[in-house]
Amino acid sequence: xxxxxxxxxxxxxxAWFDAAGRxxxxxxxxxxxxxxxLSEIMLQQTQVKTVMPYFARFLEHFPTLxxxxxxxxxxxxxxxxxxxYYARARNLHAAARLxxxxxxxxxxxDFDALVALPGIGRxxxxxxxxxxWGDRFAILDGNVKRVLxxxxxxxxxxxxxxxxxxxxxxxxxxxxxxRMADYTQAQMDFGATLCTRHDPACMxxxxxxxxxxxxEGRVDELPTSKxxxxxxxxxxxxxxxxxxxxxxxxLRRPPVGIWASLWSLPQADxxxxxxxxxAAHLQGDYDQAEALAEIPHVFSHYRLRMHPLRWRAxxxxxxxxxxxxxxxxxxxxxxxxGLPAPIRKLLSTVIPANAGTP
DNA sequence: AATACGGGGAT
DNA sequence: ATCCCAGTATT
Numbered sequence: 001x002x003x004x005x006x007x008x009x010x011x012x013x014x015a016w017f018d019a020a021g022r023x024x025x026x027x028x029x030x031x032x033x034x035x036x037x038l039s040e041i042m043l044q045q046t047q048v049k050t051v052m053p054y055f056a057r058f059l060e061h062f063p064t065l066x067x068x069x070x071x072x073x074x075x076x077x078x079x080x081x082x083x084x085y086y087a088r089a090r091n092l093h094a095a096a097r098l099x100x101x102x103x104x105x106x107x108x109x110d111f112d113a114l115v116a117l118p119g120i121g122r123x124x125x126x127x128x129x130x131x132x133w134g135d136r137f138a139i140l141d142g143n144v145k146r147v148l149x150x151x152x153x154x155x156x157x158x159x160x161x162x163x164x165x166x167x168x169x170x171x172x173x174x175x176x177x178x179r180m181a182d183y184t185q186a187q188m189d190f191g192a193t194l195c196t197r198h199d200p201a202c203m204x205x206x207x208x209x210x211x212x213x214x215x216e217g218r219v220d221e222l223p224t225s226k227x228x229x230x231x232x233x234x235x236x237x238x239x240x241x242x243x244x245x246x247x248x249x250x251l252r253r254p255p256v257g258i259w260a261s262l263w264s265l266p267q268a269d270x271x272x273x274x275x276x277x278x279a280a281h282l283q284g285d286y287d288q289a290e291a292l293a294e295i296p297h298v299f300s301h302y303r304l305r306m307h308p309l310r311w312r313a314x315x316x317x318x319x320x321x322x323x324x325x326x327x328x329x330x331x332x333x334x335x336x337x338g339l340p341a342p343i344r345k346l347l348s349t350v351i352p353a354n355a356g357t358p
Numbered sequence: 359a360a361t362a363c364g365g366g367g368a369t
Numbered sequence: 370a371t372c373c374c375a376g377t378a379t380t
Contacts, residue, residue, distance in 0.1 A: 046364090082364090088363090340364080341364075
């Protein structure tokens with residue numbers, strides 16, 4: 001494809017969008033840089049339906065970029081809790097503060113300056129510039145990868161660098177001269193609602209005449225799926241200590257690794273490690289622990305088998321007081337903390353809503 | 359180039 | 370049970 005005037009990809013896609021696209025998505029009204037940015041971050045590896053309530057709630061708490069910058073980490077994490085990929089929230093918060101320090105409280109209208117902000121890569125930077133300002137930048141998210149792999153008949157897993165490079169090139173080649181904001185939204189909407197992974201609506205497709213995969217009967221095998229591998233398994237002992245008031249001892253996880261900086265239960269790899277932690281922080285008999293039923297949880301990269309150990313009416317050692325990283329928390333306070341979903345599940349299983357208080 | 363990072367939905 | 374999703378950062 002060397003002559004832009006013979007490439008009807010963008011114009012057909014825009015025509016489809018005008019007629020059948022979703023025009024009621026919340027980040028479209030109004031389509032401001034801050035709202036576009038927030039939506040793009042929340043939508044990374046996360047479906048529209050999941051994002052919707054978080055997007056609305058987040059904006060109620062932090063209506064503007066400077067509001068977000070001024071908030072505390074705990075306030076931000078509380079609004080993100082449950083969405084997953086928590087580095088996104090920490091990066092979003094850090095980036096907001098950088099924007100206040102370096103860009104007058106606004107997102108910069110500059111590709112390199114955007115990519116320099118934490119949490120914004122090539123695709124998100126392009127998405128922000130195109131949707132907020134109409135600037136001419138390509139995006140390459142999962143939807144665009146799928147659409148282009150089919151349209152051009154590109155084989156190979158799109159996560160492979162060579163394939164991804166080719167897809168970026170194709171994405172750049174289709175860029176229209178106008179309506180970049182709508183075009184960018186249209187590509188993602190098209191992939192999410194029509195050119196779906198399973199059962200795409202090829203009969204209704206605006207691009208069916210030029211789609212290589214459809215012509216060659218390869219729609220169901222493109223894009224090539226990721227080579228699979230068995231999930232490794234890990235076991236964790238979850239220490240559930242309750243004091244005489246029925247409060248639960250929570251600790252703040254380290255700033256790096258899984259569930260970084262979120263509140264969770266003390267955790268150990270084995271009983272020796274658990275006993276050691278218990279002795280250092282609590283008074284009582286470790287062996288009085290009640291072993292509760294295993295709670296399995298599957299992450300994208302490993303399977304976690306949580307084994308809760310419960311003690312009641314415990315006291316902390318005198319040297320251990322409430323501090324920034326270790327707290328007794330009443331059950332009513334749990335929802336306001338940024339607890340990871342599996343921990344919430346564990347707690348709700350172990351501590352029914354009607355137990356503990358008269 | 360490979361891995362870490364969550365949670366929810368679809369098949 | 371397995372795969373996938375409006376990706377980015379780290380190693």
